[in-house]
Amino acid sequence: MKPDLATIWEWLGEVPDPEIPVISVVDLGIIRDVVWDGDVLEVAITPTYSGCPATSIINLDVETALRAHGLDNIRLKRQLSPPWTTDWLSAKGASKLEAYGISPPSPAGGPSRCPRCASTDLQRVSQFGSTPCKAHWRCLSCLEPFDYFKCI
Amino acid sequence: MDNASLFQCLLRFGDNTLVLGHRISEWCGKAPALEEDIALANTALDLIGQTQMWLGYAAEVEGADRSADDLAMLRDVWDFRNILMVERPNIDFGHTIMRQFLFDAYHHAQLTALSRSSDPRIAEIAAKSVKEATYHLDRSAETVIALGDGTDVSHAKMQNALDLLWPYAGEMFESDDVDAQMAASGIAPDPATLRDAWDLRVRDTLSLATLNIPEDNFAHKGGRTGARHTEHLGHMLTQMQWLQRAYPGAVW
Numbered sequence A: 001m002k003p004d005l006a007t008i009w010e011w012l013g014e015v016p017d018p019e020i021p022v023i024s025v026v027d028l029g030i031i032r033d034v035v036w037d038g039d040v041l042e043v044a045i046t047p048t049y050s051g052c053p054a055t056s057i058i059n060l061d062v063e064t065a066l067r068a069h070g071l072d073n074i075r076l077k078r079q080l081s082p083p084w085t086t087d088w089l090s091a092k093g094a095s096k097l098e099a100y101g102i103s104p105p106s107p108a109g110g111p112s113r114c115p116r117c118a119s120t121d122l123q124r125v126s127q128f129g130s131t132p133c134k135a136h137w138r139c140l141s142c143l144e145p146f147d148y149f150k151c152i
Numbered sequence B: 001m002d003n004a005s006l007f008q009c010l011l012r013f014g015d016n017t018l019v020l021g022h023r024i025s026e027w028c029g030k031a032p033a034l035e036e037d038i039a040l041a042n043t044a045l046d047l048i049g050q051t052q053m054w055l056g057y058a059a060e061v062e063g064a065d066r067s068a069d070d071l072a073m074l075r076d077v078w079d080f081r082n083i084l085m086v087e088r089p090n091i092d093f094g095h096t097i098m099r100q101f102l103f104d105a106y107h108h109a110q111l112t113a114l115s116r117s118s119d120p121r122i123a124e125i126a127a128k129s130v131k132e133a134t135y136h137l138d139r140s141a142e143t144v145i146a147l148g149d150g151t152d153v154s155h156a157k158m159q160n161a162l163d164l165l166w167p168y169a170g171e172m173f174e175s176d177d178v179d180a181q182m183a184a185s186g187i188a189p190d191p192a193t194l195r196d197a198w199d200l201r202v203r204d205t206l207s208l209a210t211l212n213i214p215e216d217n218f219a220h221k222g223g224r225t226g227a228r229h230t231e232h233l234g235h236m237l238t239q240m241q242w243l244q245r246a247y248p249g250a251v252w
């Protein structure tokens, strides 16, 4: 019997992002579609950044998770359009990021507050950070450096 | 429009990002500051990611059973279609950043136009890539201004870089029969039409950077047609392609 799509979305919601395991691939907004094509389950995944090395790991993790739930007939499709935007990061994902110490994306183009002490006295260290999706900032109140999830 | 022309056009996109991506990755581990090191490595990663998409599509269009990896790692100098500017050696950090800025301003204008391509594959690759190019341009422009309007030493290095690179800028706006076919079918813009947007952005930034634009508009060319590359590309390929040449078919 084929599991229904809501169940499959729940399963995918338990697959962690390999770089930021506190959020799932569904929270990140990169699972664009899940459909049954006859007996084949097709999952459309969009890359965050073109060269993000996590992309192939994400595909592998999604496939492994679905197989662990007994699905064998799986097709992963790379969907480029429309391009990924941080607007697709779920509200739950954004609050989990902040609790983890990563400032979530903000339309203002920079972090709204320090993820540790909530100070707004912040300074950018670098437009890039430890992964393609992050920039490096510093809090001038508690003096701790932190990652900011870039808004694109 | 024939497939051979579309293939050439896609090689021009993919070879620019491949060659520049490789060049700036040469800074990995030895940039002047850790933040710059990370920034250049991340920019290189974006460019190599874009290369996979362009050369992946080029390989499909060619239909000769070659992959994006084959095109990147097994072609020789004369089959590359990148502009000469991106194959130039890094020289120093100032030269690297100036080249990045001149390219980013072009890349941004080009990808913006390509995101409206009549070819849906090109349009979606460009729409994805332009977001990254926007970020690259913000950063390289900011760094050019900081260094140009910086100390006497940094100003002199940036002016020297601009003088060296300016004769390589003109090739970005050259067109030939391939470009005419692409423009006629709405697949890609005639490169000459990108010049105004580029000029505006470049003149604005260089003026804030207190740098003087050279008056001579002589342009070195031959890279994007494949007629004549500089000696530097061959040296670069001996490094970039070494593993596949020494161990054919090696995989991770």
Ligand SMILES: [Zn+2]
Residues within 6 Å of the ligand: A114, A115, A116, A117, A118, A119, A139, A140, A141, A142, A143, A144
């Ligand atoms: Zn703080």
